[in-house]
Amino acid sequence: MTLNDIARACGVSRATVSLVLRGSPLVHTDTRALVEAEMLRQGYVYNRAAANLRQRVSSAVALVINDLSNPFFAEFAAGVDEALGAKGFVTLLGSSNESPARQRQVLGSLMEHHPAGIILSPAESSSVSDVEFSIGRQTPLLVFNRALTGPASAGFEYDFLGLDNRAGARAATGRLLALGHRRIAFFGGHASSSSCRERRLGYQDALRDAGIEPQASWLIETAPTRLEANARADALLVLDPAPTAAVCYNDAVALGLMLGLVRLGRRPGTDFAITGFDDIPEAAVGIPPLTTVSAAPRERGRQAAELLLQRAATPSLPGRCVIAPVHLTERESTPAVAG
């Protein structure tokens, strides 16, 4: 079952088998054929861990996700795994369930496998210093989606891949303005989250570009869930004059708001315009289908893998901050303003 057994059976040295294994041109064609046949016959399977140990390299990358049950992050994970697999790396999975304590544990355990790098979609409020303590400065790190909190640590270099939240919200708002809407709310999300703050900025950018002063009452906060968005739909309709459109924090909120409006006798997509953010699978099949900002999480996963492997290949790279483009996907939830 080891390379030794193959060598003995073929009457060659271990070194020769090793060369065959890695396709070296040094070994004679006949020898190669003999060795390969014997490996097949014995059902030999390569021990990459042993090879890695000797070569002082790693073929694993650790992927730590805050919330795998969210399709956005699950898609991201699938993209990471796909791209790493194509480069001959294997993915070590860890999930933190949004708990910084669990994240610390998971990172510690994964570090013992000396990964070539770490892709981290951080738990809420995990800090730079936490992460640095867990993984040290030797292992390449890419942080996805949300910034680590707390002060930067001098000399601790890592990459960040985020979404262009501001431009996405600006595009969604801009489209509503082009459709004639003038009273546009920003609905949902926690103002304390960096992504919500960024999206609100984009929304305000667009309004100001159109010469409209954003009203504080148009900012409605909710947990970023369908459930709470549904419950808070009335907060939109009690405004006087009521908005004719809402830019929602994300798709979950947008879908919840649509249900809430129906409950209150409104017809989203007919007499009220709504946009989302994320483009989760349900967005396309909502009633009506949801106009939303697509973030292409699977593609982001592939991109994250690329960035990390670049850093692993060039350890002295300064920390990069990549903001991935997003694009507006128009569907039927955004009618022109009534009248």
Added chain:
Amino acid sequence: MTLNDIARACGVSRATVSLVLRGSPLVHTDTRALVEAEMLRQGYVYNRAAANLRQRVSSAVALVINDLSNPFFAEFAAGVDEALGAKGFVTLLGSSNESPARQRQVLGSLMEHHPAGIILSPAESSSVSDVEFSIGRQTPLLVFNRALTGPASAGFEYDFLGLDNRAGARAATGRLLALGHRRIAFFGGHASSSSCRERRLGYQDALRDAGIEPQASWLIETAPTRLEANARADALLVLDPAPTAAVCYNDAVALGLMLGLVRLGRRPGTDFAITGFDDIPEAAVGIPPLTTVSAAPRERGRQAAELLLQRAATPSLPGRCVIAPVHLTERESTPAVAG
């Protein structure tokens, strides 16, 4: 950075450091304290791969998932990772995207890491012989959710963890019968899938128990998606006399059907009863909230990890087939029959 460095710095042998590392009582308290302080000072991180090589054990389990973007499987993966982590194992992730070819590739690559076992949620139509060829007979295997196709292979022992599709559908149907419904359709799914066949059997069991002969016209086939279920809602209403309730293949179908019925002027949850299967997050916040069969995917993931580790500990175990219980979660989508 290695155990050697720590030993030298402390003036002890590598063996002593190794004993400290694994908490052996053999080593003197003072020595232990000295060594531990030095490890902390140098930022030593254990190399588990090297230890595994020497001990001829593995601390990794491979997890191969057919479709990570489906929240059901993503939750399952999270449960597996959680349980494995608690036992000191790390999860090697692979995703096949429902492609048997990709699954073969992924399994091959993961095998080179000599995992302690494999948890496989197989791609559609991947066969026993495919999988046996990829992983051999030495590595413990647990198959989740759908059976491998093709003839069994003598001497190839593995475990299977599935859902009790039949009992789940039977419970849902039974509840509708208890509410007074007599004309109950089975809506959605492809009859060629084993899960759809099993669920239909449970549905028929319940009808027959109630002395009702299932009508062929009550079986309506659709792709298992919200979109197609929505489009096919009329197939239910053209029946004469029309059913008053539908047991749906899964939640996606049930939610699609609800939308379709609304479109056709019916009020699901008021004048029509609907049940789902899976209990995806959206089920609880639908309008109306959906009565459904809960499969608890995260818990199934933990269970899969348990089963696999048992097999790994007892290699001679005969193949087990565990059918996980499911339970009916009643919500508002199932009113008593009208009149």
Added chain:
DNA sequence: CTGAAAGCGCTTACAG
């Protein structure tokens, strides 16, 4: 309680 030696399965110079 601690140390010297061998070995896990592989690769890498170095000879020939």
Added chain:
DNA sequence: CTGAAAGCGCTTACAG
């Protein structure tokens, strides 16, 4: 083109 030897970072008998 092939072989003998050393070594990756750890653990495991075996002495003492």
